[in-house]
Amino acid sequence: MQTHEIIKRFREHFENAGHKYVPSASLLLDDPNLLFVNAGMVPFKPYFLGEAPPPAPRMTSIQKCVRTPDIDEVGKTTRHNTFFQMAGNFSFGDYFKEDAIRLAWELVTKPQSDGGYGLDPERIWVTVYLDDDEAADLWQKVAGLPPERIQRRDIEDNYWSMGVPGPCGPCSEIYYDRGPAFGEEGGPVVDEDRYLEIWNLVFMQNVRGEGGAKRDYPILGELPDKNIDTGMGVERVAMLLQDVDNVYETDLVRTVITKAEQLSGREYGANETDDVRFRVIADHARSGVLLVGDGVTPGNEARGYVLRRLLRRIVRSARLLGVTEPVLTRFAEVVRDAMGPSYPELVSGFARIEQVLKAEEDTFLRTLDAGSRIFETAAAEVKSDGRATLPGDKAFQLHDTYGFPLDLTLEMAAEAGLTVDEDGFRKLMAEQRARAKADAAGKKTGHGDQTVYRELLELGGTEFTGYTELASEATLRGIVSGGKRVKSAREGDIVEVVLDRTPLYAESGGQESDAGTIVTANAELEVVDVQKVARKLWVHQVRVLSGEIAEGEHVEARVDPEWRVGARQGHSGTHVVHAALRQVLGPSALQSGSYNKPGYLRLDFAWTGGLSEEARSEIEEVSNLAVRKDLPVKVVYTDMGGAQEMGAVALFGETYDETVRVVEIGGPWSRELCGGTHVEHSSQIGPITVIGESSVGSGVRRLEAYVGIEAFKYLAQERALVQNVAALLKVPDAEVPARVEALVERLRVAEKELEKVKAAQLVANAGSLAEQALDVRGVALVALQLPEGTSGADVRTIAGEVRNRLGDKPGVVGLFAPDGDKVSFVVATTSAARDLGLAAGKLVPAFAPAVGGRGGGKPDLAQGGGTNPGGIGDAVTALRTEVDRALEQR
Incomplete structure (x- = not known):
């Protein structure tokens, strides 16, 4: 049975059992605990945590997942994979253990001719949690499994939690016996290669507290509603139904x-x-x-x-x-x-x-x-x-800085007749992983106490009225201070307030929240910020400017009209620039992030190189042509399927409701899923001026622009700047570029002449420096500090010239140049000195620590830098001592 058929049968089985099918979410979700979606239940976490009501009591999905802790092990075994598909069914306070077991058993064992997978019931084993007698009894009752094929395992294997405080509960895993060719008898507790796990049923019934990820945490009590979360490994079932040994053969x-x-x-x-x-x-x-x-x-x-x-x-x-x-x-x-x-x-x-x-x-x-x-x-x-061994730190540098995996370094070393200090490499890798793990643990947070918002959410979500009005009558449903619900707040307090309806836009989709006020008969509140909780509750952070407010009061929420004008221009301008970008560069230039506020927009997009000046100008021109055409702006409400049929652009990593809002500017020219506030016609955006384009990471570029009055102000400043420069140069505005270009060329010529003079001075000074050489056991040693600010390149040039002045006699030149809180140094040796065993690269470690630095090079020339100019005197002494020691040991 092919994998797509396995997926199709899973979906149909659970849809027929009353489950709402949900397409796979993006691998990227806004979750501080996760790099990628790594389990089928992740998109459903808000429902399990009570942060949002589920759209249906029963749901099912086939979720794409990526897990990456063991990247280096992938390929070495057939068990490790980074990408997999997790088919799951979920119940939110609807059915529990008995129906979960029944539904899984039916699909797994039902004949293929009847739409099931047709696995042999006699080869199925299950595990349950140590004291979950209920689950063990149900496997016998529902599936007819004999007790000897029901095994009990401890908290490490058969108890589930998110690794942080929150929902948890015992689980039951389904295994399939692949036969004696794959290992020992005795069930999954003996051999998990022979007995392949295909499905995990989580009975989410408890709440856990702080503690370890796998164990050593308290169970605080039972959940008010018991939930089901299951995950069936699609690739593992494919292994069985395609009769292959491992996932790589599917x-x-x-x-x-x-x-x-x-x-x-x-x-x-x-x-x-x-x-x-x-x-x-x-x-x-x-x-x-x-x-x-x-x-x-x-x-x-x-x-x-x-x-x-x-x-x-x-x-x-x-x-x-x-x-x-x-x-x-x-x-x-x-x-x-x-x-x-x-x-x-x-x-x-x-x-x-x-x-x-x-x-x-x-x-x-x-x-x-x-x-x-x-x-x-x-x-x-x-x-x-x-030596014959490449140091571990060098192998680590190749891995960490240049992306060389160890096995590639090993292969190259073998070709060069060398070995590699693998233990040293692995020690450094372990230290790096420990730092990364500690950093991740520091960022990983539990799911904070959302009780106060759940209470308010139970009263109903906030109705957003801002698409059609700037002021709305409302009821003050709740006041939150310090994470706790309070009855009132007075002048000077900064609190959060929740209204039953509001025209104030909550920050989302890259658009800043609205500025505005909330007023009552006796009080005025300044709105500092607006955020969404559980995507349905608008939480206003406010400062009480005067009077006192109390729960249940009648209020009026008002948007600052000037702010809203600018915000609409910024967000609609973002859509226009995105459409212009795709028109100029092609459809692959997709937006990967944005930020906009009144008068300003920033748009990140997937692209692999800087934009030419011509491309930038064309994007700006196409954008402003769209403004001049006064394109109509239309909003369409539909479902995700309808939006996709329309060709609407969905943004990476965004999560959308069942009903989505599509914003069109000029019909199909710009059609995006968006919940932001927008102008009614493109001409209301005003002029768009691109002010910058830069890289924000490999394969991601960023465009910035001003819109509306801010664009006028920017252009006015640019005009004033040009006029000032023209006045200084005493030429008309149009001649400024040519005159500046001529000045730059004259400056370039002057700098070249200056460099020639400087080089001549350096050569002239080299003779006097060579005359200051000390005799160390017959070797001429020039170890000196150069003037402050001498560049590293000049230090190298001077060192070379001084060495030349030493002629055929043994000589070592060590020059140091301070520059603020840094120091550059160069060591050069003559051929006769090298014959005595004095190699420049080997001398550096003797004095580099004195200047807080490091360096290296070849026997004839070595260079480096440090961060302690105050140690130059000690470095000079250390160099002299090292030359003396090296000569004494000959």
Whole structure:
């Protein structure tokens, strides 16, 4: 049975059982505890936590997931995978253990001719939590499982929580016996290779407190409503139904390996070394393409760093298989064709995916060249010192700075006749992981006490009236201070207030919250901020300017009209610039983030290089033409399917309700899902002036612009600047560029002449410096401090000239130049000094600590820098001592 059929049957089974089907959420969700969605239940967390009411009591989904803690283990075994699909069914206070067990059992064992998976009931085992007698009894009652195939496990295996305070409960896992060829008898407690886990049923019934992620935490009590959260591993079921040994042999994964075989001319299964590389490519290609498809771009931090590692491991593995041509887009095409039926966004967005992958591969190939040169230098140093082992810190530098995995360094070292200090490398890696883990733990937070907002949410969500009015009558439902509900607040207090209706926009979709006031008969409140809680409750942070307010009061909420005018211009301007960007650069230039406020907009978009001045000007011109055309702005409410049919652009990582709001500017020219406030005609945006374009990470660019009156002010400042420069130069405005260009050229010529004079002075000074040489056991040593501010390049030039003045005699030159809180140094040796064993690179470690620095180089010349200019005197002494010691030991 093919994987797409497995997914189809799961969905139909639970839809027939009254579950609402929910498409897979993006791999990127706004959750401080998660880098990526790593479990099927993650998109449903607000419902389990009570932060929002579920749209249905029963729901089901097939969620794409990525887990990346064990990237380095992928490929070495057939068990580790980064991307997988989790099919799940969920109940929010509806059914519980008995129905969850029944529904799972029916689908797993029902004959394939009847729409099930047709697995042999006699080969199914389950585990339950130690004291969950209820679940054990239900497996016997509902499924007829004998007690000997129901095993009990402790909290590490069969008790679930999010790892932080919140919902938790016992779970029950379903295993399938693959037979004696795969391991020992005795059930999953004996051998989890033979007994393959395919489904986990979580009985969410308790609340846990602070403590460890897996154990050592208190159970605080029972949840008011018991919930069900299950997850079935789609790939694992595919293994069983396709009768293959592991995930890499299943239909949607094996296709990537087949492509790698074609490109490399090698065969999967021929030897374990190559098999590891084939498996890395197959796994990472799926994860990489799905992540790029959801808006991640390669970078050096967080999600971008993980994606970069995945993609570079693919390229490196292909290289080790003998493939020298670019491969990422070739593998991406296979993933698109295999996964497209389940995730059509891979097909529609493939042009952008392809562009991101090509840019990253080009970058990495350049990095490989640079890293190879670093390795060759390091290897030469090791050999020149008579050693045969590359230090662990050098291997770590290659890994951390240049993206060289250890096995690539090992292979290159072997070719050079060297070994690598693997223990030293792994120690440094462990230290780095420990730091990263500590940092992640510091950022990981529990789900704070949302009780006060749940109470208010039970009264109903806030009605947002701001699309049609700037002032609304409302009732003050609640006042919150310090996380607690209070009855009143008085002048000077800063509190949060919740109204039953409000015209004030809550910050979202990149748009700042509205400014405004809330007034009563006796009080006035300044609105400082507005945020949404659980996407349905508007929480206004206010400062009580006068009087006193109390729960239940009648109020009027007012938006500052000037603020709203500017906010609408900013948000509509963002849509216009996004549409212009796509018109000029192509549809792959998709927005990946934005921020707008009155008069200003910032738009991040996927692109792999700086924009030319022509492209920038064209984007600005297309934007302003759209303003001049006075395009109509229309709002359409529909469902997600309808929005997709319209061609509306959805933003990466955003979560949308069942009913979505589509904002059109000029019909199909600009059509985006958006909840923001907008102008009624494009002419109301006013002029749009692009003020900057820059990089904010690999594959991501940022455009900034002013709109409306702010654009006028900016252009007025620019005009005044040009007029002032014209007045200084005493030329008409139009001649300013030519006159400035002429001045710059004259300055460039003058600087070149100055450099010649400076170089002549340096050469002239070299003679006097050489005359200050000290005799150290027959070696002329020039160890001096140069004047403040001498550049590193000049230090090197002077050192070379002084060495030349020493002629054929043994000589060592060590020069130091302070510059603020930094110091540059250079050591140069004559040929005769090197014959005596005085190598510049080996002298540096003796004095570098004195100036708080480090450096290195070749026997004839070494250089470096430090952060302690006050230690130059000690460094000079240390250099003199080291030369004396080296000569004494000859």
